[in-house]
Amino acid sequence: MSTRRLTIVQLLPALNAGGVERTVLEIGRALVAAGHRSIVVSGGGRLEEKLTAQGSEHVTLDIGRKSPATLRHIRTLRKLFAELRPDIVHARSRLPAWLARFALRGVRAPRPHFVTTVHGLNSPSLYSSILTRGERVICVSNTVRDYVLRHYPRTDPTRLTVIPRGVDPEEFPFGYQPDDAWRRGFFMDFPQLEGGVLLTLPGRGTRLKGHHDAIALLAELVARGFDAHLLLLGAREPGREAYVAELEALAAQRGVADRVAISVPRNDVREIYAISTLMLQLSNQPEAFGRTVIEALALCRPVVGYAHGGVGELLAELYPEGRVPPGDATRLAERAAELLRVAPAIAPLTRYRLADMQATTLTVYAELAGR
Numbered sequence: 001m002s003t004r005r006l007t008i009v010q011l012l013p014a015l016n017a018g019g020v021e022r023t024v025l026e027i028g029r030a031l032v033a034a035g036h037r038s039i040v041v042s043g044g045g046r047l048e049e050k051l052t053a054q055g056s057e058h059v060t061l062d063i064g065r066k067s068p069a070t071l072r073h074i075r076t077l078r079k080l081f082a083e084l085r086p087d088i089v090h091a092r093s094r095l096p097a098w099l100a101r102f103a104l105r106g107v108r109a110p111r112p113h114f115v116t117t118v119h120g121l122n123s124p125s126l127y128s129s130i131l132t133r134g135e136r137v138i139c140v141s142n143t144v145r146d147y148v149l150r151h152y153p154r155t156d157p158t159r160l161t162v163i164p165r166g167v168d169p170e171e172f173p174f175g176y177q178p179d180d181a182w183r184r185g186f187f188m189d190f191p192q193l194e195g196g197v198l199l200t201l202p203g204r205g206t207r208l209k210g211h212h213d214a215i216a217l218l219a220e221l222v223a224r225g226f227d228a229h230l231l232l233l234g235a236r237e238p239g240r241e242a243y244v245a246e247l248e249a250l251a252a253q254r255g256v257a258d259r260v261a262i263s264v265p266r267n268d269v270r271e272i273y274a275i276s277t278l279m280l281q282l283s284n285q286p287e288a289f290g291r292t293v294i295e296a297l298a299l300c301r302p303v304v305g306y307a308h309g310g311v312g313e314l315l316a317e318l319y320p321e322g323r324v325p326p327g328d329a330t331r332l333a334e335r336a337a338e339l340l341r342v343a344p345a346i347a348p349l350t351r352y353r354l355a356d357m358q359a360t361t362l363t364v365y366a367e368l369a370g371r
Contacts, residue, residue: 013064196227210282
């Protein structure tokens with residue numbers, strides 16, 4: 001295994017928000033802390049300043065735009081790789097991966113090692129297959145590993161490494177509760193959520209996240225006598241006005257409009273999770289992982305979610321009491337009611353820690369570079 005200073009280039013479309021972007025920053029921070037050189041190539045975004053403040057370098061290149069004009073960046077990347085002489089080129093998205101793969105073909109020896117990460121359950125296709133072609137392929141869950149082997153049977157399983165995302169216990173400390181000043185400010189913003197029990201479903205403004213199921217669940221719990229309220233955290237986004245209006249209409253139709261809040265994405269998710277009586281994970285399609293599950297459990301907050309994909313995998317291991325068959329509204333209401341009455345104890349997390357994810361990823365880099 002190599003112990004020398006490494007140069008690592010990570011590629012992704014942009015640095016705005018999302019699990020992939022957060023992972024890029026977390027790995028960049030770990031590389032810098034270990035004395036390595038961390039470089040990120042992307043179209044930029046609001047997280048760029050944070051990335052560079054942590055010691056990584058950023059190269060702005062529009063490698064995520066699906067247009068024939070983007071192919072010109074193959075030559076740009078080839079020149080960049082020749083100048084930087086990286087040990088590892090790590091692609092985290094399909095189009096950047098294709099561009100990097102073609103660019104590397106023109107790089108003279110020693111050619112950088114090519115690593116990919118499968119962050120999602122993309123539709124099987126030739127286009128998606130590029131993420132299975134790294135010398136090492138990182139899968140963010142066993143669900144993803146099984147998906148890759150099922151849909152790309154020619155993939156050598158020895159090249160696959162499962163490295164789950166991790167949660168920082170300092171960022172999400174067990175049993176954390178926000179102070180009174182934060183609480184006052186929050187309930188001033190969302191007076192309809194004060195009192196009773198709070199359900200929170202975090203997720204982008206897309207129907208895949210299960211917002212309709214969450215509103216139906218709230219209505220059922222209220223009908224059963226619970227003084228329940230619901231926050232759809234992060235669903236109010238630019239361009240999603242029609243969808244938000246649809247959710248508001250559904251809440252009114254179900255008689256719970258005065259108990260529902262739909263927020264923009266917020267930076268105080270730790271505080272919101274901590275005051276939530278029950279966290280919801282109701283994506284109607286399997287997800288690759290389920291970071292919100294481990295963040296909530298790290299804070300000692302119970303979670304109820306559909307038992308499929310990465311979410312089901314995490315719940316089966318960490319909180320089986322929260323599993324519900326996908327789309328089963330009756331079982332969902334029954335399980336939520338049970339957890340609201342008496343939630344089983346939650347033990348502090350000993351797995352899925354950020355430091356473990358960082359260390360394992362850096363080990364993959366070092367092993368390849370040491371060949």
